[in-house]
Every structure is written in C-alpha cells, then in structure tokens.
Amino acid sequence: MTDVPPIRISLADPAGEYRLLKDDLDAAVGRVMASGRYILGPEVEAFEKETAEYLGVAHACGVSSGTDAIQAALLALGIGPGDEVVTGAFSFFATAGAILRVGATPVFVDIEKSGFNADPAAVRDAVGERTRAVLLVHLFGQPVDVEAIGDLDVPVIEDAAQAFGAELGERKVGGLGSMGCFSFFPAKPLGCAGDGGLVSTDDSELAAILGSVRKHGAVGKNLHARPGGNFRLDPLQAAVLRVKLQRIDGWIATRRRYAELLRQRLAPLEAEGQTTLPFERPGTTCTWAQFVIRTQRRDDLRTFLGGRGIASEVYYPMPMPMQEVMGTLRSKEGAFPEAERAAGEVLAIPVHPLLAPSDVEEVAQAVLDFHEDRGRGEA
Numbered sequence: 278m279t280d281v282p283p284i285r286i287s288l289a290d291p292a293g294e295y296r297l298l299k300d301d302l303d304a305a306v307g308r309v310m311a312s313g314r315y316i317l318g319p320e321v322e323a324f325e326k327e328t329a330e331y332l333g334v335a336h337a338c339g340v341s342s343g344t345d346a347i348q349a350a351l352l353a354l355g356i357g358p359g360d361e362v363v364t365g366a367f368s369f370f371a372t373a374g375a376i377l378r379v380g381a382t383p384v385f386v387d388i389e390k391s392g393f394n395a396d397p398a399a400v401r402d403a404v405g406e407r408t409r410a411v412l413l414v415h416l417f418g419q420p421v422d423v424e425a426i427g428d429l430d431v432p433v434i435e436d437a438a439q440a441f442g443a444e445l446g447e448r449k450v451g452g453l454g455s456m457g458c459f460s461f462f463p464a465k466p467l468g469c470a471g472d473g474g475l476v477s478t479d480d481s482e483l484a485a486i487l488g489s490v491r492k493h494g495a496v497g498k499n500l501h502a503r504p505g506g507n508f509r510l511d512p513l514q515a516a517v518l519r520v521k522l523q524r525i526d527g528w529i530a531t532r533r534r535y536a537e538l539l540r541q542r543l544a545p546l547e548a549e550g551q552t553t554l555p556f557e558r559p560g561t562t563c564t565w566a567q568f569v570i571r572t573q574r575r576d577d578l579r580t581f582l583g584g585r586g587i588a589s590e591v592y593y594p595m596p597m598p599m600q601e602v603m604g605t606l607r608s609k610e611g612a613f614p615e616a617e618r619a620a621g622e623v624l625a626i627p628v629h630p631l632l633a634p635s636d637v638e639e640v641a642q643a644v645l646d647f648h649e650d651r652g653r654g655e656a
C-alpha cells in the first residue's frame with residue numbers, strides 16, 4: 278500500500294480562521310455566555326441588522342441552517358403537498374430535500390451547458406399551473422442569470438447557501454428574488470462554529486411570517502398560526518458571524534484573486550481541451566465558494582493531488598433527481614444530460630483565502646504536472 282501524505286493544502290480552514298480572529302471571537306463568545314441570553318435576543322438581532330445592511334435588503338431572519346432557511350422560506354409561502362417547486366438538477370441535496378420535507382414536489386430542470394446553474398430557458402418552460410415557487414441555486418458562488426429567466430408569475434427563492442456576498446450588477450444575491458437563503462456551515466466563505474443560516478427578504482409581510490415560522494409558527498405566547506419549527510439561529514453563532522462579517526469582503530477579494538490566478542495558470546490546459554475552467558459571467562461578482570474544474574480524468578487527478586497533500590472534492594457526484602430518495606420520481610440516466618455530464622467531470626480544488634499565494638501556485642502546478650505526466654493531448 279502506498280502512503281498518502283497528510284493534507285497540507287485544504288479546501289477550507291475554519292480552525293485557521295479561529296487562530297486569525299481568536300481574540301475577537303473569544304470576546305464575542307464570552308459576551309454571549311456572560312449575558313445568559315442563549316436563544317435569539319440582542320446578538321441575533323444585531324447580526325440580522327448588520328447582515329441585512331450588507332446584503333442591501335430590508336430584513337434578515339437568522340435560522341438554524343441553510344437547509345432550514347430553504348424550508349422556512351417554502352413554509353412562509355405556504356407551500357406544501359400538491360405544490361410544485363422548480364429547481365436545477367445539480368446542487369447539494371439540501372436544495373431538493375427542503376422541498377420534499379414540506380411535502381411539495383421538486384420539478385427539476387437541467388443546468389446550462391457552460392456553468393452549473395439551472396438553464397434559464399428550461400426554468401421558464403418548467404413553470405406550470407401547479408408551480409408555487411422557483412428555487413434558484415447560485416452554485417459555487419456564481420449568481421444565476423435571473424435576467425435571462427425574466428419575470429415569472431411565481432415567487433423566486435434564492436438558494437444562496439454558497440453565495441454570500443456574490444453580486445449581479447450592483448445587487449447582492451439574496452435580494453434578487455422574494456427570499457434568499459444562506460448557509461453558515463463552517464466551510465462556507467462566511468462560516469460559523471456549527472450550523473447556522475439566514476433568510477433575507479425585502480417583503481415586510483414575509484419577514485414577519487418567517488419570524489413566526491422559525492418559532493413553531495407562533496404569533497404570540499402559545500398561539501400558533503401556521504406550521505413551522507425550531508429554526509432559530511443560536512446567539513453564539515450570531516456572535517461568531519458578526520466578527521467574521523467584518524472580514525468577508527477581504528476574504529472574497531482574496532478568493533477572487535486566487536481564482537484568477539488558477540484560471541491564468543491552467544489556461545493552457547483549457548486551450549488544449551484537457552480541462553474546462555470555471556469562469557465569472559460578465560456583469561457578476563462570483564465569490565468562488567468552490568473553484569470547480571472539469572476533466573474526464575478527475576478521479577485520477579484527485580488521487581494525484583492527494584499524493585501531493587492537496588485536498589480536492591467532488592461536488593456533486595450524482596444529480597439530485599437520480600437520488601434514491603426521489604422514489605417514483607427518480608429520474609433515469611439521460612434525463613438531465615448536462616447535470617449528469619457535470620457529475621462525472623467536476624473536481625473542486627483549493628481556493629480559500631487563508632491559503633498563501635504560494636499554495637495556490639502549488640495547486641496549479643500540481644494540476645499541470647498531472648497532465649504533463651500523463652501526456653498532453655490525450656483527454
């Protein structure tokens with residue numbers, strides 16, 4: 278058995294973020310501990326206010342995870358059994374899982390030929406009589422082309438779990454539809470120290486409903502007006518997030534610089550048809566939650582990178598409609614050709630802001646060396 282070296286260049290570094298911000302994070306966590314306010318309260322309210330300002334929306338509702346953010350958004354619209362929600366076929370399964378959990382039916386559409394987001398024309402075509410919402414995922418931090426989708430007669434929910442801070446023109450994602458759903462999973466560009474999420478909206482009525490949904494549908498003490506759950510953001514997590522929110526623009530800028538570096542260094546491989554590189558759609562600001570290249574030899578590349586102590590990951594190996602949980606709705610091979618092709622080719626390589634530029638150089642060189650070793654030109 279050959280020894281695989283330990284990972285030196287990771288895909289995310291939450292412990293590194295802690296080391297960097299230790300004094301501020303310890304003080305923030307200590308403040309909450311000393312306050313005795315461990316459910317909602319001023320820390321969550323302050324985080325909501327600061328985040329709403331950052332996103333350029335009127336309201337933000339802190340919730341327990343990105344998954345629960347989507348579920349809360351669906352519940353806030355009263356979506357349930359018999360209703361359809363249109364969404365792209367390629368995402369982390371939480372996107373479809375939230376639709377299933379409220380008892381609604383996901384209607385999947387294929388992704389764009391270039392890129393990973395739902396194909397705008399397919400989204401428009403899929404909206405039918407039973408559609409109650411469209412759930413658009415800004416995958417890997419690249420905003421969906423909502424302008425190409427155009428106006429729809431149903432609410433648009435953004436799954437912005439991977440896209441905090443991403444922009445379409447001057448507008449941040451989370452403010453493009455009726456509600457935006459964010460995840461603060463520790464490995465995300467804005468990550469907390471556990472689970473956390475948020476729903477953004479400009480609609481005051483929806484904001485009030487979301488506030489109720491996250492507290493069992495409560496509208497007063499022991500008065501429950503609608504189905505909901507315990508979807509509250511923890512104040513300890515809010516305190517951590519408030520510290521990191523101050524860093525997010527700098528971190529995004531570094532991700533963007535590293536993504537550009539990777540694109541430049543790997544450009545020859547793309548020119549030779551060896552890989553397809555991710556790109557930023559003009560008029561958008563991509564936040565590069567992941568830098569996902571495509572190659573038909575991704576499993577070998579993954580092993581090669583691992584051999585050099587470089588992490589990589591397959592996001593995602595199976596389109597959502599093909600998952601077993603879909604039961605009778607499970608799609609057969611060939612139903613979503615672009616999503617299936619992506620699932621067989623994608624590989625995320627390190628791009629996070631705690632890396633040194635020399636780490637990113639090393640990642641690029643390793644990808645180049647892999648192709649050199651195996652002979653250029655044989656895709």
Ligand SMILES: Cc1ncc(COP(=O)(O)O)c(C=O)c1O
Nearest residue numbers: 342343344369371372438460462
């Ligand atoms: C696109 C997408 N949607 C939803 C989620 C769910 O977020 P969470 O893990 O915070 O529940 C994630 C998290 O990985 C995600 O990447």
